[in-house]
Amino acid sequence: MEFFLVQLLNGISYGLLLFMLSSGLTLVFSLMGVLNFAHASFYMLGAYFAYQISTAIGFYPALVVAPLLVGAIGMLVERFGLRTVHRYGHVAELLFTFGLAYLIEEAVHLVWGRAAVEYRIPPSLEGPLFMVFTSQYPIYRGFMMLVSMSMLVSIWLVLTRTRIGLVIQAALTHPQTVEALGHNVPRVFMLVFGGGAALAGLAGVIGGNAFVTEPGMAAAVGPIIFVVVVVGGMGSLAGAFVASLLIGCLQTFSVGLDWKFAGLFARFGWSVTPDTPFATLWNITLAQAAPVLPYLLMVLILIFRPRGLLGTRDG
Amino acid sequence: MASLRFQPFNPARWLLWGATAVLFLVAPLVFRESFALTMLTQMGAFIIFALSYNMLLGQGGMLSFGHAVYSGLGAYFSVHVLNMIGKGTIVFPVMLLPLVGGLAGLAFGIIFGYVTTKKAGTTFAMISLGIGELVHACVLMFPGFFGGEGGVSTNRVVGQPFLGITFGPAIQVYYLVAFWCFVCMIAMFALTQTPLGRMANAVRDNPERAEFVGYDTQKVRFLQLVLAGFFAGVSGALSCINFEIVTDENVSAIRSGGVLLATFIGGTGFFFGPILGSVVFIFFVVALSGFTQAWLLYLGLFFLAMVLYAPGGIASLIMMQLPVIRARRLRALALPYLLALAAGLVAFAGLVGVVEMVYRISDASLDTQMSLFGIGFDAKSARPWIAFSLVLAAGLAALGFAARHVGERWGAIQNQIQGKQP
Numbered sequence: 001m002e003f004f005l006v007q008l009l010n011g012i013s014y015g016l017l018l019f020m021l022s023s024g025l026t027l028v029f030s031l032m033g034v035l036n037f038a039h040a041s042f043y044m045l046g047a048y049f050a051y052q053i054s055t056a057i058g059f060y061p062a063l064v065v066a067p068l069l070v071g072a073i074g075m076l077v078e079r080f081g082l083r084t085v086h087r088y089g090h091v092a093e094l095l096f097t098f099g100l101a102y103l104i105e106e107a108v109h110l111v112w113g114r115a116a117v118e119y120r121i122p123p124s125l126e127g128p129l130f131m132v133f134t135s136q137y138p139i140y141r142g143f144m145m146l147v148s149m150s151m152l153v154s155i156w157l158v159l160t161r162t163r164i165g166l167v168i169q170a171a172l173t174h175p176q177t178v179e180a181l182g183h184n185v186p187r188v189f190m191l192v193f194g195g196g197a198a199l200a201g202l203a204g205v206i207g208g209n210a211f212v213t214e215p216g217m218a219a220a221v222g223p224i225i226f227v228v229v230v231v232g233g234m235g236s237l238a239g240a241f242v243a244s245l246l247i248g249c250l251q252t253f254s255v256g257l258d259w260k261f262a263g264l265f266a267r268f269g270w271s272v273t274p275d276t277p278f279a280t281l282w283n284i285t286l287a288q289a290a291p292v293l294p295y296l297l298m299v300l301i302l303i304f305r306p307r308g309l310l311g312t313r314d315g
Numbered sequence: 316m317a318s319l320r321f322q323p324f325n326p327a328r329w330l331l332w333g334a335t336a337v338l339f340l341v342a343p344l345v346f347r348e349s350f351a352l353t354m355l356t357q358m359g360a361f362i363i364f365a366l367s368y369n370m371l372l373g374q375g376g377m378l379s380f381g382h383a384v385y386s387g388l389g390a391y392f393s394v395h396v397l398n399m400i401g402k403g404t405i406v407f408p409v410m411l412l413p414l415v416g417g418l419a420g421l422a423f424g425i426i427f428g429y430v431t432t433k434k435a436g437t438t439f440a441m442i443s444l445g446i447g448e449l450v451h452a453c454v455l456m457f458p459g460f461f462g463g464e465g466g467v468s469t470n471r472v473v474g475q476p477f478l479g480i481t482f483g484p485a486i487q488v489y490y491l492v493a494f495w496c497f498v499c500m501i502a503m504f505a506l507t508q509t510p511l512g513r514m515a516n517a518v519r520d521n522p523e524r525a526e527f528v529g530y531d532t533q534k535v536r537f538l539q540l541v542l543a544g545f546f547a548g549v550s551g552a553l554s555c556i557n558f559e560i561v562t563d564e565n566v567s568a569i570r571s572g573g574v575l576l577a578t579f580i581g582g583t584g585f586f587f588g589p590i591l592g593s594v595v596f597i598f599f600v601v602a603l604s605g606f607t608q609a610w611l612l613y614l615g616l617f618f619l620a621m622v623l624y625a626p627g628g629i630a631s632l633i634m635m636q637l638p639v640i641r642a643r644r645l646r647a648l649a650l651p652y653l654l655a656l657a658a659g660l661v662a663f664a665g666l667v668g669v670v671e672m673v674y675r676i677s678d679a680s681l682d683t684q685m686s687l688f689g690i691g692f693d694a695k696s697a698r699p700w701i702a703f704s705l706v707l708a709a710g711l712a713a714l715g716f717a718a719r720h721v722g723e724r725w726g727a728i729q730n731q732i733q734g735k736q737p
Contacts, residue, residue: 029437033437035437035440035441081619081623084623085622085623085626088626090436090437091376091378092622092626094378094437094440095378095575095579095622096619096622096623098380098572098575099576099615099618099619099622100619102572102576102611102614102615102618103612103615103616103619105611106609106611106612106615107612109611109612110609110612110670110673110674110677111673111677112677113677113678219568223444223445223448223568226441226444226445227445229441230438230441230442230445234437234438281457284456284457288456289456291452291455291456292449292452292453292456295445295446295448295449295452296449298442298445299430299445299446299449302430302433302434302442303430306433306434
């Protein structure tokens with residue numbers, strides 16, 4: 001029970017972090033049709049900027065400044081890069097963001113070196129928040145959840161209750177009509193791209209010190225958020241939310257479990273010996289298989305429900 | 316590009332293929348250093364890989380982020396066969412090992428292709444990325460077969476020598492790679508001329524119409540991917556013979572990204588594009604990485620510049636000149652081209668200066684006292700920063716000016732050519 005509760009809380013906080021990343025990706029994708037390959041790189045930039053700012057003036061200013069900086073970079077990328085390649089089609093846009101991801105990783109290598117930097121949780125957020133039976137639940141995990149939840153609520157409010165949010169929603173489905181009504185759709189694109197980047201940056205600020213801030217962090221989380229978007233259904237925010245929590249829990253739970261097929265077989269009276277065919281496969285524990293599980297889930301979803309959990313588009 | 320025409324004998328084509336064969340034969344005689352030979356061997360293997368990738372991206376319109384899966388798994392299977400030959404468990408000529416890799420690539424193409432080719436476009440790209448990550452994670456999960464982090468090493472000098480060929484000396488490996496590269500080039504070119512190759516183009520350009528003609532687009536994509544998997548496997552086996560080790564890097568996203576970069580830089584619209592791209596890419600990887608730690612940054616910048624300004628790659632830049640040459644107007648463009656080139660070199664020099672200085676300062680283990688282009692200076696002082704920034708800015712401004720000039724000339728000449736032959 002204790003294990004279950006702790007892992008569930010960890011899973012939800014990781015899932016919310018994933019959703020902060022995948023929501024920006026989904027919004028940009030459904031609005032512009034651009035799959036932003038560099039999205040995880042913005043996450044990494046957020047973490048590095050926060051590290052730099054927090055060593056200079058502290059963590060709380062970094063919490064605000066770093067996402068804004070990343071958002072500004074995102075807007076510049078949209079204005080001077082993506083808009084230029086837009087006329088060559090979606091593949092060119094995808095390739096552009098792919099090249100950008102390369103470039104950002106190399107720039108990070110160049111500026112901050114190849115090793116992980118010491119981006120720490122601020123002392124005021126260290127320590128236990130409450131006890132789950134016998135184990136402590138850290139304050140920082142709670143803080144992460146608080147930040148991501150308040151961020152999500154404010155996005156939802158912006159998208160549904162404000163004028164610009166309504167324009168964005170309209171531009172999702174009928175960009176021409178919105179343009180005909182006199183709204184500047186390219187500027188909406190720029191804002192959304194910058195906003196998505198800023199969200200990724202914020203995720204980097206609170207994720208960078210909870211996990212580790214190193215040049216490989218973009219490549220580690222990038223494929224996972226793509227899996228989230230595919231599993232949830234391309235272009236569906238609600239789907240991305242469900243899939244983020246699902247994959248967050250899947251990853252945290254599987255890391256702590258040493259179930260294996262051999263154990264399952266033993267219940268039915270079959271024992272696995274080294275001579276059994278595929279013996280290594282049956283002896284892999286769930287914890288060992290953890291890195292593979294999201295991708296397996298994606299393959300299964302694609303076979304049995306190609307449009308994703310809550311997706312509406314086919315294809 | 317090629318329209319349907321009846322041409323039983325195409326002298327230009329024979330000339331080109333003949334020249335390619337001669338080039339393969341004499342290249343190691345011209346570049347005699349062992350360093351050059353390693354590079355040529357790697358280029359040969361990579362050309363097959365990039366051409367097989369272009370069967371997806373260029374001919375089938377499938378942007379794959381996981382093509383290294385097929386070459387890497389092909390390499391793993393061939394390394395085990397090679398080790399079995401070494402132990403004497405089986406008798407198999409090393410020369411035909413690429414077939415083993417190819418068949419492994421083909422088999423995995425059938426398995427993974429079933430899932431990936433269900434979708435086209437952006438979704439295909441994401442799924443191929445997921446499959447790539449899946450395989451990479453699995454490779455580390457089963458150390459029994461894949462050797463874990465250390466990989467599987469082997470020895471290529473096994474079995475009975477055939478006509479004195481043992482594959483001990485590097486030159487013999489080069490000719491093995493060259494032979495397979497040439498054969499695969501011809502095979503892949505021939506494939507573009509088959510009905511399948513044509514239908515792949517149709518599915519790329521207009522899947523809806525291809526379906527109305529009566530073709531199953533998923534099946535066309537699937538067949539194309541399976542065949543591409545075969546050739547990728549061949550290249551994997553060749554790199555396994557060349558390096559005598561196969562690690563998880565062979566199936567990694569880095570390698571998948573590399574082949575994408577090489578193919579795109581070369582140009583996806585023409586058959587020979589990926590060949591040029593592989594030559595440039597391997598040059599970047601092997602030669603430039605010896606000079607500077609920032610080579611990936613330069614490669615990334617080069618790639619981004621190509622995406623932004625020359626999305627057809629090097630091949631399309633070359634092919635664009637053909638009508639101009641035919642109309643004998645290249646001389647009018649020579650001066651603007653030279654100007655643009657000079658401006659580009661100035662801008663590049665400024666960029667190199669800035670990047671190398673950043674690198675010197677960020678890496679604490681390095682001395683900030685450095686020398687570049689024969690000039691010695693301290694990266695911590697302000698003067699070189701100002702100088703290189705000025706050079707970069709001036710170069711970029713000149714490049715913009717020169718590019719506009721080239722554009723004007725180009726437009727005028729195009730109008731003239733079209734005016735002459737309506």
